[in-house]
Amino acid sequence: MIKRLMVLSMILVGTTAVYSQGLGGLLNKAKNVLEGGGLSNDEIGMGLKEALNVGTGEAVDFLSDEDGFYKSVYKITLPSEAQQIVSKVSKLPGFGDFETKLVERMNRAAELAVSKAKPIFVSAIKGLTFKDVTDILMGEKDAATRYLQRTTQEQLYAEFQPIIGSALDEVNARSLWKEAVTAYNQIPLVKKTNPNLDDHVTNKSLDGVFGLIEKKEEGIRTDVDQRSSDLLKKVFSKQDK
Template structure:
């Protein structure tokens, strides 16, 4: 009698476990709701932005990475001409390090700006992004927020450049360069250029993480992400 009772209990527990597993599988792989798609995409973007801004804000995050900010062509012409001028022989390397350090410093403040923009994404936008191109979310973020981010980011970049005296070094160099006869005068302001290059690198990191979460199943670290991106996998 006892054996029979234990057998019946075992069967009941097994059936219950199977039902739980079945419900879990159904929950993860069933068609996501519009609200779930919106939440899933926002979560994915926040993951990408978090990783991207954290990585770029580290020492050498820009300076020794694929997103290193290089001098514009006009600037390289200036550094080349000033190599033989006392005090400016290593100007290019000095400026390169300083502008990248400035961008790394500014990147620390980028995350909340991006996250704030993500929260404004509508459910309709989210569905179109999910079923769009592999970088559709990043494109959306650029189109909707790039100029706003610029306005927020530029003062931080300028403050950071000044913190490392990058603009002063550059301005001094341009002042010397502009005294050379028969040359086109150079713009001494690096702020705009560095800001746009820094944002380009930030969006590049976001795109990289978006691509990863779209194609790498193991990067979908929650049931919600797995459910939402399973819909994308079927398209």
């Protein structure tokens, strides 16, 4: 979504050409857009907000669908500190497919939690000021994504973590993990451990959300066919010139 803001910004500013002109050219282009160019301040702001809404909405819809995480590049794997447990426990009776089961359940938990992200993104986008818009337009290539992360990540983490915990319980991931950790800690001479699944799955869920939003934004900025409304086409066409 954020990247969609960037898309708008780059579009309005004249993405590729602007960067080749350096900072001075970027600022001049942005100034021209904000002062006229057939687009009002309201249209520019509305275009950025629509790009963000489209990007975040599509990202959340995709990742919250079944296999959105589990069978995509955003698949969540076990934390590195859990690998020692897996390597030991998988040799014990009844734990042969432990890793496969746990990884699937972790991803199911993420898919359940991500659906709760939409209202948080919508609120952040509504709060976008014209100063935010100009900062994004005249900022770095990833300014839009950085804006969304800066304004939503803390709240998303606070919202996601308890949902992830409940979702892990709902798909029985915690009980499976508890069985494995208990079995591992009973092995003679091993150092007792119990990595936190909730924190790991929450952080990886957020990584997936922002990673996909970034790709969605890039699509709007570079692919005319992904500009799904007249407003997006009008605003982002400035980037193509």
